[in-house]
Amino acid sequence: MRQPVILATLLLAAASAAQPAAEKTKASLFPLDERGHVFFQEVVAVEGTPQAELYTRAKVWSANAYQSANNVTQLDDRDGGRLVFKSCILDAIGGTGNFRVCEALTVELKESRYRYTMQDFTWEAGGGTWPLESYLSKDGNPKAFYKAPLQRVRAKIASLLEGLKAAMVRSPDKW
Numbered sequence: 001m002r003q004p005v006i007l008a009t010l011l012l013a014a015a016s017a018a019q020p021a022a023e024k025t026k027a028s029l030f031p032l033d034e035r036g037h038v039f040f041q042e043v044v045a046v047e048g049t050p051q052a053e054l055y056t057r058a059k060v061w062s063a064n065a066y067q068s069a070n071n072v073t074q075l076d077d078r079d080g081g082r083l084v085f086k087s088c089i090l091d092a093i094g095g096t097g098n099f100r101v102c103e104a105l106t107v108e109l110k111e112s113r114y115r116y117t118m119q120d121f122t123w124e125a126g127g128g129t130w131p132l133e134s135y136l137s138k139d140g141n142p143k144a145f146y147k148a149p150l151q152r153v154r155a156k157i158a159s160l161l162e163g164l165k166a167a168m169v170r171s172p173d174k175w
Contacts, residue, residue, distance in 0.1 A: 029142060029150065039117075044114055047112050048112060054168060082106065086103070097125060100124050102121070106118075123135060135150060
């Protein structure tokens with residue numbers, strides 16, 4: 001009789017311990033690093049592509065992605081395989097008033113792969129600047145009042161990163 005009670009108690013304890021883990025796996029709109037800062041990073045393989053070609057592709061992408069690539073380029077290290085861009089990815093007028101969201105994007109290049117890191121997000125409005133995380137709950141989802149504008153910000157981030165990936169894997173033009 002004791003064994004079923006002990007077994008039931010252990011199963012109940014395991015199920016309740018698993019509950020918070022399941023809640024943590026819910027997708028958030030903005031991924032957060034261990035410090036709670038918005039952070040996008042991925043290593044992307046581009047098999048058989050030399051670093052110099054990846055560098056050229058990243059430069060062409062930046063010229064097309066930004067209004068002025070020269071104005072947003074903070075570091076351009078061809079030999080070291082590193083580009084850093086700082087830009088504002090969204091200027092908007094919404095229910096929250098005029099605001100813009102700025103970020104830093106680093107693209108690191110090696111033979112047959114590159115890594116992008118997008119971080120240091122800020123929300124600028126009314127003459128002030130705040131970390132984007134100020135408008136997010138601890139799980140990386142927008143606070144209620146900022147949900148709509150932050151969904152637009154997230155869509156712009158996705159578009160920018162998808163454009164980078166498309167430009168980096170494209171085959172060379174043959175004309």
